[in-house]
Amino acid sequence: MQDEKKQLEVLLINYFRECYDAFPKGRIVPAESPDFMVKAPSKRLLGIELTRLHSAVSPDETQNRILQLSQELYERSDHHKLLVKVLFSEKHPIHAESELALSARLANSIRNAVKSRNERSFFNLNLESTQLPTGIEKLALIHHPQFEESVWESVNSAYPSPDIVKDIKVAIDKKEQKLPLYRRHHFDEYWLVISCDHIQNTRSFRKQNPIQDELFHSGFRRVFLFEILSGRVFELSE
Structure with a gap:
């Protein structure tokens, strides 16, 4: 049995494969140093290492309470194990008296989204505000049959930091x-x-922090920034 960290990595690498059109054909095999290898039909071997962009932002207690309750309500009748990322709306502040109702609506939205999905297969869904209760702006949910413990987390709308280029360089250097x-x-x-x-504003990110190879020189053949909430992939070097 894989530990929780490896299960999450397996889920994320499969999500990345779904989102990146140029991902090579082949079988993904969990490994160590690097985290995965891809065995292509041509017998070429690709090694992939996963890492996370550092965030110093503290979680919001109100949002965490809502997610905890929503997860409890959802799991009373559904057993899909999910990675759930939720971006709360800044336009609709959450009042204490509405936390229970919002939790119930969120649980119901997720339940409806996955009800026709096969628990034995990988899947991912990205929901927008029109598909979600008032107070929730975006949501990503990902399921992998090897994922044994659900993870529900809020996404901070202020992320990334103003100096995302520096943060990326630190992640690459490590x-x-x-x-x-x-x-x-x-x-x-x-x-x-x-x-x-989450990257708050893609156009602003591109303009203020131009992605050029010389900014992110690396010994890795390719380096990617992968936004979980939307499934967007930014290639930083090639």
Whole structure:
């Protein structure tokens, strides 16, 4: 049985494969140093390392209470194990007297979204505000049959930090130090996938922090920033 960290990594790498059209065909095999290898039909081997963009933002207690209660209500009648990421709306403040009602509506929205989905298969869904109760702006839910414990988390709308370029460089540098260890496996390529919950404004992100290869020089063949909430993939080097 895989530990919780590895189960989450398996879920995320499958989600990344669904979202990245150029992901190579082949079988994904969990490993260590790097986290996964992909065995292509051509017998080429790809090593993929996952890491997370650091966030110093503290969780919101009200949002966490709503998610905890919503998860409890949902799991009374449904047994899909899910990674759920919820972006609460800044336009609709949540009052204490409405927490229970919002929790129930959120649980019901998720229940309806997954009711026709096969528990034995991987799937992911990205819901917008029109599909969600007032107070919720966006939601991502991902399921993998190997995922044994659900994780429901709020996404901070203020993320990422003003200096996201620096944060990305720090994430790359930490993994860059381990490349000699990864290369002992003699894979044909090594990729780095940096996940983050949410990028507040994609256009602003592109304009204020231009993604150019020279900004993110790396020994990895390809480096990606992967936004979990929307499933968007930004290639940082190629």
